[in-house]
Amino acid sequence: MLDITGVAGVEAHNVDRLRTARGALIIANHPTLLDVVMIQSRMDRCPCVVKHEQIRNPFLFGVVRAAGFIRNDDNPENLIVQARHHLAAGANIMVFPEGTRTPPKCKLGKLQRGAANIAIETQADLIPVVVHCNHDTLKKGVPWYRIPPSKIQFRLEVDPPILFNDIHDPGLPRAKQSRALTRFIKEYILSRLKHDFAGNRT
Numbered sequence: 755m756l757d758i759t760g761v762a763g764v765e766a767h768n769v770d771r772l773r774t775a776r777g778a779l780i781i782a783n784h785p786t787l788l789d790v791v792m793i794q795s796r797m798d799r800c801p802c803v804v805k806h807e808q809i810r811n812p813f814l815f816g817v818v819r820a821a822g823f824i825r826n827d828d829n830p831e832n833l834i835v836q837a838r839h840h841l842a843a844g845a846n847i848m849v850f851p852e853g854t855r856t857p858p859k860c861k862l863g864k865l866q867r868g869a870a871n872i873a874i875e876t877q878a879d880l881i882p883v884v885v886h887c888n889h890d891t892l893k894k895g896v897p898w899y900r901i902p903p904s905k906i907q908f909r910l911e912v913d914p915p916i917l918f919n920d921i922h923d924p925g926l927p928r929a930k931q932s933r934a935l936t937r938f939i940k941e942y943i944l945s946r947l948k949h950d951f952a953g954n955r956t
Contacts, residue, residue, distance in 0.1 A: 756788075760905070761905075761906065762788075762905065762906035762907065762908060763905060763906070763907045763908065764792060764908045764909075764910070765907075765908065765909045765910065766792070766796065766909075766910040766912075767909070767910065767911045767912065768911065768912040768913070769796045769910070769912055771881060771912045771913075771914065771915070772793070772796045772797050772846075772881065772883070772912055773796060773797065773798075775797070775846050775881055775915070776844045776845075776846070777841045777842070777844055777845070777846065777878060777879075778841075778846045778847075778878055778879050778880065778881045778915060779846070779847055779848075779849055779869065779872060779873055779876075779878045779879070779880050779881070780793065780797075780800060780846050780847065780848040780849070780881050780883060781848075781849050781850075781851055781869050781880050781881070781882055781883070781939060781943075782848070782849075782850055782882070782883035782884070782885055783850070783851075783852065783856060783861075783862055783884060783885050783943050783947070784850040784852050784854065784855050784856055784863075784885070785855065785856045785885055785886075785887045785892075785893055786855065786885075786887055786891070786892035786893055786908075787855070787892040787898065788892060788908070789850070789885050790802055790848070790850075792885070792908060792910060793848060793883055793885075793910065794848065797846060799840075799843075799844070799845040799846065800845060800846040800847065800848050801824055801840055801845065801847055801848070802824070802847070802848040802849075802850075803824045803826050803833075803837075803847065803848070803849045803850075803868060803872075804824070804826065824836050824837065824840075824847070826853070826868055830871075833868075833872070834871075834872065834875045834876070837872050837875070837876055837878075838875070838876055841876050841878050846881075847872065847878075849868060849869040849872065850869075851865045851866060851868070851869040851870075851936070851939050851940070851943075852864065852865055852866065853865075853866040853868065854894060855892075855893055855894035856893060856894065857893070857894050857895065858890045858893050858894065858895055858896055859890070861944060861947045862940065862943055862944055862947065863894075865936050865939060865940050866936075867932045867933070867936050869935075869936070869939060870931075870932045870933075870935035870936040870939065871932055873918060873922075873935060874922065874928075874931055874932060874935065877918050877919075877922075878918060879915045879916060879917050879918050880915065880916040880918065880921075880939075881912065881913070881914075881915050881916070882912075882913040882916065882942060882943065882946070883910060883911070883912050883913070884910070884911045884913065884943065884946040884947065885908065885909075885910055886908065886909040886910075886911070886947075887906065887907070887908050887909075888904075888906065888907045889902040889903075889904075889906055890902075891906055911946070913946070916942075921935065921938050922935065
């Protein structure tokens with residue numbers, strides 16, 4: 755619909771990596787409101803970890819429940835139990851490590867440790883998806899009705915899977931494991947955004 759109506763253009767590269775993935779964590783940066791739609795449209799079974807505001811939103815509540823999304827403010831043990839259940843069944847889980855949309859004029863917001871904690875507890879491999887957008891439209895704090903000066907262009911790049919055992923050091927204390935993995939995810943995504951075609955971001 756975005757392409758047909760001319761509202762935005764969407765390029766997607768290496769999406770077969772999503773279609774063939776089983777039992778993986780899909781991690782992505784989160785620049786706009788449409789990221790989850792564009793990524794999940796490429797997969798059959800992929801519940802998303804969402805913040806509690808989405809569960810309580812009267813407009814989104816039914817959709818979020820029907821899709822089997824996982825709330826991230828619940829009991830942490832329950833979150834891990836749900837994640838293990840979905841991954842063991844062959845489904846993937848999508849996590850935005852920022853926990854919310856990227857602030858305007860930034861390439862990446864502050865990362866939460868939820869993605870790292872799920873990975874450590876389930877030992878699931880990671881599939882990074884890097885989302886590029888040429889405008890700040892639909893970013894956090896930007897009104898959805900603000901019209902950009904030119905057509906919105908999205909580019910999704912699905913990178914090769916990252917094996918959990920290649921990036922995890924079981925010899926570290928549990929808290930340091932989480933910090934180290936979160937730092938790895940942050941540095942990885944930022945390295946892939948160095949040549950982001952939205953040149954106005956820092």
